Amino acid sequence: MNAATKGEKLSQPPYIFTYKNVAWVRHRDIHVLTIGTYTYTSDQRFQTTHHKDTDEWTLHIKWAQPRDAGTYECQISSVPIRSYFVELSVNNNREEIRMNYQAPPW
Numbered sequence: 001m002n003a004a005t006k007g008e009k010l011s012q013p014p015y016i017f018t019y020k021n022v023a024w025v026r027h028r029d030i031h032v033l034t035i036g037t038y039t040y041t042s043d044q045r046f047q048t049t050h051h052k053d054t055d056e057w058t059l060h061i062k063w064a065q066p067r068d069a070g071t072y073e074c075q076i077s078s079v080p081i082r083s084y085f086v087e088l089s090v091n092n093n094r095e096e097i098r099m100n101y102q103a104p105p106w
Contacts, residue, residue, distance in 0.1 A: 022057040024048060027071040034059065064090045
């Protein structure tokens, strides 16, 4: 389980071979939050950034609240589709937390 702290990066090991986009899904309500850098939720606290130089995808949650705790899925549009799950706990209200996925260098 990952505990969120202000501005902390929660990094996952790479599991992807080839891909086109990354989607972040919140499992509490099976809500697609982002696909690529496009945000699908009306909750403006969620945003994804893609750092092309490191191929890192980051889900940002601003002003994290205890209700944000739970399982998040980083789904990679590879063949076959790959998923990585992150369990997030929020102890206090936080200004921002980040969950990252970085593709391997190959």
